[in-house]
Amino acid sequence: MSKQPKILSTILECVAVLILGGIIISLLNRTIDTEPKVKNVIFMIGDGMGVSHITATMIHNSYEPLNMERATSAGLQKTYSANSRVTDSAAAGSALSTGYKTNNGMIGMTPDGVAHPSIREKAERAGMATGIIATYPVTNATPASFVGHVPHRNMEDSIATYYLSNTVDVIIGGGSRRFDQREDGRNFLDSLRAREYIVTNDLADIKDVTEGRVAVFPTDDSMPTVLHGRSTEFLPTATAKALEILTNNADGDGFFLMVEGSQIDGWAHKHELEGVITETQDFDNAVGVAFDYADKHPGTLVVVTADHETGGLTIVNGNRKFDLNDHMVDYAWTTGGHNGGMVPFFAYGTGAEHFKGVLENTDIPRIMCRLLGLDEN
Ligand SMILES: [Zn+2]
Structure with missing residues (x-):
């Protein structure tokens, strides 16, 4: 009972x-x-920008904080490629764009020749707006990794074809000769126009453009460096204009923008510190534009990193007059090539807290994809 x-x-x-x-x-x-959702990603890559390149720029600025220092999260990433402790920009760019390590020289594919979509391509397929900005040719290794898939970075005419088979809403950078002075005689600038792109060689021409497709090629090859006359307005202005157009094109569906500070690397190969500092400063000004955008547009994540370090730059205590700002500072280069050390990353905006600690370079696009709701693989 x-x-x-x-x-x-x-x-x-x-x-x-x-x-x-x-x-x-x-x-x-x-x-x-x-948890606030990440809708927009701005990926900023300083080519060859290692810790010492940033530190040298800080010293030149008398330690006035750089924009990068506004980052709320930071860490280090391992840059080695599939076949070398010391990566090149192709393998590193591919790791940062596809989430897969590959051999030096290869673009957007694993060593077995299998192509993997870049985060930009996945974003485009998901209906997001996308953009690419560089001061080297847009067919150069780093930007190429976000648009194409070729076994060797030197195949720049082939890389250019991917700008027609993809729709990159905003293309700003050097290298128009791969579009209109091609070995196959085709004129890709006309092809872009036929696809409703505004094609021009002057950023000022799109001053009043607020939406649609634009392709701005100020030069037929690499753009001049800041020391050789490129306006320090160029990269920040291009970044701001791209953000405006992508915001309108995305219409709430989000965007992915890759901005490369391309020419830090070139000066570091030549062991020209003033060139390195002026290009790092210029890149940092564009970082400031991106961080300001993230301040005003919740849902925007900005990640700043490098593909590798160039020159093996080190800063030592010296008596030689440092012709920039600090007399007790000297510097030394240990290689004419790249070095295999880790490079820093900085994150800001929505989701920045997911970027911290020690990561593989391949982790960066994978985390971005996860936050955007895109396939990581
Ligand atoms: Zn290099």
Whole structure:
């Protein structure tokens, strides 16, 4: 007789536990749902920009904080490629764009020749707006990694074809000769115009353009460096204009923009510190534009990093007059090529907290994809 109430109370206890469990799960879900969603990603890559390049720029600025220092999260990433401790820009660019390591020289594919979509391509396929900005030719290794898939970085005429088979809303950079002085005689600038691109060689021509497709090629090859006359307005202005156009094109569906400070690397190969500093400063001004955008547009993540370090630059205590700002500072280069050390990354904006610690270079696009709701592989 006394068994029945006991069963009843056990059932009631079970029901209570289930209800309580349900409440806890729904509360947890609500917490997950309220984490701000990343809609836009701005990926900024300083080619060859190692810790010492940034430090030299800080010294030149008398330690006035750089824009990069506004980052709320930072860490280090391992740059080695699939076949070398010391990567080149092709393998590093591919790792940062596809999430797969590859051999030096290869673009957008693994060593077995299998092409993997870049985060930009995945974003485009998901209906997001996308853009690429560089001061080297847009067919050069780093930007190429976000648009094409070729076994060797030197195949720049082939890389240019990917700008027709993809739709990169905003293309700004050097290298028009791969579009209109091609070995196959085709004129890709006309092809872009036929695809409703505004094609021009002057950024000022798109001053009043606020949406649609634009391709701006100020030069037929690499743009001049800042020391050789490129306006320090160029990269920040190009970044701001791209953000305006992509915001309107995305119409709430989000965008992906890659901005490369291309020419830090070139000066570091030549062991020209003033060139390195002026290009790093210029890149940092563009970082400031991106961070300001993230301040005003919640849902925007900005990640700043390098593909590798160039020159093996080190800063030492010296008596030689440092002709920039600090007389007790000297510098030394240890290689004419790249070095295999880790490089820093900085993150700012929505989701920045996911970028911290020591990462593989391939982790960076994978985390970005996860936050954007895109396939990581
Ligand atoms: Zn290099």
